[in-house]
Amino acid sequence: MKLYRTAQGVVVESNGRFHSLQDDWKALINHADLLGHLRAATAARGSAELEGSPLAPVVTQEVWAAGVTYFRSRSARIDESQDAGGGTFYDRVYNAARPEIFFKASAFRVRASGETIRVRADSKWSVPEPELALYINSRGQIIGYTIANDVSSRDIEGENPLYLPQAKIYDGACALGPAVLVTDVPLPSDTAIELRITREGSVVFEGSTTLSQLHRTPVELVEYLYRETSFPDGCVLLTGTGVIPPDDFTLQTGDDVVIRIPPIGTLRNTVA
Numbered sequence: 001m002k003l004y005r006t007a008q009g010v011v012v013e014s015n016g017r018f019h020s021l022q023d024d025w026k027a028l029i030n031h032a033d034l035l036g037h038l039r040a041a042t043a044a045r046g047s048a049e050l051e052g053s054p055l056a057p058v059v060t061q062e063v064w065a066a067g068v069t070y071f072r073s074r075s076a077r078i079d080e081s082q083d084a085g086g087g088t089f090y091d092r093v094y095n096a097a098r099p100e101i102f103f104k105a106s107a108f109r110v111r112a113s114g115e116t117i118r119v120r121a122d123s124k125w126s127v128p129e130p131e132l133a134l135y136i137n138s139r140g141q142i143i144g145y146t147i148a149n150d151v152s153s154r155d156i157e158g159e160n161p162l163y164l165p166q167a168k169i170y171d172g173a174c175a176l177g178p179a180v181l182v183t184d185v186p187l188p189s190d191t192a193i194e195l196r197i198t199r200e201g202s203v204v205f206e207g208s209t210t211l212s213q214l215h216r217t218p219v220e221l222v223e224y225l226y227r228e229t230s231f232p233d234g235c236v237l238l239t240g241t242g243v244i245p246p247d248d249f250t251l252q253t254g255d256d257v258v259i260r261i262p263p264i265g266t267l268r269n270t271v272a
Contacts, residue, residue, distance in 0.1 A: 069240030118172030
């Protein structure tokens with residue numbers, strides 16, 4: 001089942017049909033038996049239409065992110081930070097027991113599919129980072145998955161690892177959607193994450209990876225995030241990227257960024 005936030009309320013997609021719910025988003029994602037509740041609700045309601053573009057699937061939920069969880073990301077981070085003397089940090093965290101986890105966005109900074117994302121005006125090297133995002137309830141249980149774009153300023157982060165918050169956290173640097181795939185079964189390891197960037201009608205980069213390349217399990221990442229931090233409204237955790245454009249690529253105004261994870265859908269944003 002898929003959950004959508006819309007201007008009219010919550011809509012659930014089940015077996016190709018849409019059903020409107022009266023539930024509050026925060027209460028819904030923290031329901032003690034979410035799947036059971038959705039099955040009962042869709043059985044009792046007639047079908048509806050998905051009107052307009054879905055909103056970002058966060059209201060009061062914080063968005064966090066895990067870094068250096070794919071070998072490709074480890075290698076890119078080492079390369080970009082060599083001159084700053086931080087190259088070994090990324091190799092060490094890739095192999096360490098404790099993962100890198102950092103705050104990414106408040107809900108108001110998150111963009112929905114179809115909305116514009118941004119690159120920093122003081123960055124000369126910015127890239128999209130396509131990621132599987134875990135949707136987690138207040139009890140630390142993964143209740144579903146969505147698609148994320150962790151827009152990042154690689155030159156700022158590479159200049160000094162301590163600049164990570166400035167490279168990662170700014171208005172329009174995170175996109176989520178279009179829906180939350182609600183399931184109690186982990187996604188299979190061959191699940192693909194695909195990225196395509198189009199500029200003036202031409203594809204300037206495309207690449208893909210699969211969840212089999214993820215170095216840490218989603219459960220492990222959630223366990224570390226929830227160790228000493230509570231999330232009474234639930235939260236979203238980005239799991240890292242394994243698709244990185246070449247070093248001579250940077251996002252430009254007007255670029256069309258499409259991220260696809262087949263079981264969930266397609267997240268599409270244009271660079272403002």
